[in-house]
Amino acid sequence: MKIPILFEDNHLLLVEKPINVPVQADRSGDLDLLTILKNDIKERYQxxxxxxxxxxxxxxxxxxxxxxxxxTSKAASRLSDMFRRQAVKRKYFAVVHGIPRKKKGKLAHYLLKDNRKNKVSVVSPNHPKAKKAVLDYEVIESRKGFSLLSVKLHTGRPHQIRVQLSKMGNPIFGDQKYGEHLSKPRQQLALWAYSIYFEHPVRKEPLGIESAPPNDYPWEFMRDYIK
Known part of the structure; x- marks a missing residue:
């Protein structure tokens, strides 16, 4: 599998993750992105x-x-700290069912993950294991009963965008976990990490990349609004 490289230097590797590929090895036994990239580096640089x-x-x-x-371990340590401090700016495109009541807004919920079921739920802020999740969203366009949203993460909780948008009443197209009442079997989740911006951990220079979602349904009829 050939992974598109968006940026690379001695310290960083920025890529476009394909859909339905696990980031690291899991119980499925399927080839994961981390292994693919390590093998690619080993081959390219001998x-x-x-x-x-x-x-x-x-x-x-x-x-x-x-x-x-x-x-490098130095870059990994500094990047991990930047993610903890929310100094890495990440944005996503999502195609959701319906039209949100507000054109833009901030969502804040407390989430709890059931590791056995690999599913996240919204719980009371008083729950001892709850973790706060915050995001901003903006409706870019609404067509054919769907809306294209730009989503900015402030926290990085598991399944965060999927759970919070579903709780808002607008589950993501193709979400089999949090929009099963609207999604059909085998529909592809319409959520895409389209940009990531941060300060280079070694050079201390601004660095940002963008990645466009595929030209498949339902992205295709939102193509004119994806920039």
């Missing part, structure tokens, strides 16, 4: 022995788009 590649954030398996990996 490296012997193990290849270091630091995983500093994740995307859900059905989600595609921009991801950053660290090629």
């Amino acid at each position: 490296k012997t022995g193990n290849v270091y590649l630091g995983l500093v954030h994740r995307l859900d398996r059905p989600v595609g788009g921009a991801m950053v990996f660290a090629k």
